[in-house]
Amino acid sequence: MKKLIWMSIFSVVISGAYAQKTSNFKIGVEFGQGSVEGDYSDKWNIRQDLITSLYDHGLFSSRAAYAQSDFFYWGIKPQVSLWNDRVNLYSGLRFTMFDSNLGDRNGTNFFYLRTTNPDAVEFYKIFLIKEETAYLSVPLEMSYTIFHSNILTPNITVSFYGKAGMEIGLSIFSKRNVNFVSTTMQSHEHEVLNSVEQPNKLYSTLYGALGGQLTIGNGIQFNVEGIIPSQILTKNHNSIIEPDTFSGVQLSVQFPLSMFIKNN
Numbered sequence: 001m002k003k004l005i006w007m008s009i010f011s012v013v014i015s016g017a018y019a020q021k022t023s024n025f026k027i028g029v030e031f032g033q034g035s036v037e038g039d040y041s042d043k044w045n046i047r048q049d050l051i052t053s054l055y056d057h058g059l060f061s062s063r064a065a066y067a068q069s070d071f072f073y074w075g076i077k078p079q080v081s082l083w084n085d086r087v088n089l090y091s092g093l094r095f096t097m098f099d100s101n102l103g104d105r106n107g108t109n110f111f112y113l114r115t116t117n118p119d120a121v122e123f124y125k126i127f128l129i130k131e132e133t134a135y136l137s138v139p140l141e142m143s144y145t146i147f148h149s150n151i152l153t154p155n156i157t158v159s160f161y162g163k164a165g166m167e168i169g170l171s172i173f174s175k176r177n178v179n180f181v182s183t184t185m186q187s188h189e190h191e192v193l194n195s196v197e198q199p200n201k202l203y204s205t206l207y208g209a210l211g212g213q214l215t216i217g218n219g220i221q222f223n224v225e226g227i228i229p230s231q232i233l234t235k236n237h238n239s240i241i242e243p244d245t246f247s248g249v250q251l252s253v254q255f256p257l258s259m260f261i262k263n264n
Contacts, residue, residue: 025080026081031251034247034248036071038067040242067241069099074094077091078092088142091141094136096135096137098133102131103179113192125180126180127179129192131239134172135172135203136172137167146162157215160213170202171201171203206231212225222253224251225252226249230247
């Protein structure tokens with residue numbers, strides 16, 4: 001409920017700023033990518049002695065369950081500027097895809113996964129469990145410009161800023177698959193996948209970033225941001241990793257709304 005209240009307040013501020021001055025309003029696009037840090041999830045019933053060593057053709061290797069989760073996103077990004085462009089508010093619509101893996105993507109090392117058979121202790125030999133989850137979310141962001149100057153040319157402004165943001169969304173797509181060591185075991189894929197619940201339909205985050213901005217004479221802004229280690233608030237958004245933090249990089253371009261509106 002608090003998130004809905006903040007969204008309503010944010011919408012009112014945007015509407016008010018737009019009504020006052022069209023030049024305060026920009027519309028843009030964003031793209032970001034990064035990774036999630038954390039331990040592999042205990043939802044998958046993996047045998048505890050995960051790592052064994054062997055000597056093969058003079059090379060030392062290890063068999064281990066390795067968990068990894070990366071993401072990318074893109075979106076449409078309206079912007080309202082206040083206090084002589086010192087404070088900027090952003091919202092929009094964002095599509096985010098998580099690509100998570102448990103195991104070896106190269107298909108050389110495997111791990112053992114316990115079956116759900118109550119009558120016997122049995123194991124599957126698995127190269128990889130892969131999970132893809134997509135979310136459609138609404139971000140709410142506020143940035144504060146720490147420094148700006150026309151140090152290059154009078155028509156180009158360089159700025160540095162800090163940003164705080166949050167987002168809330170819903171899952172629109174989720175897919176899993178299992179890569180067994182033996183292809184004859186592929187018929188057991190549904191049994192393995194059904195042993196773990198699907199990811200949470202809800203998705204929300206709280207994040208911060210530090211960025212640099214280049215504004216050219218016609219008001220177009222180019223932004224590069226580094227997302228500092230931030231938090232995924234919702235539980236069970238991913239069955240592969242129990243997230244601690246996420247981080248990454250974001251690129252965006254903002255265009256003044258006045259470029260698309262003819263003044264009468």
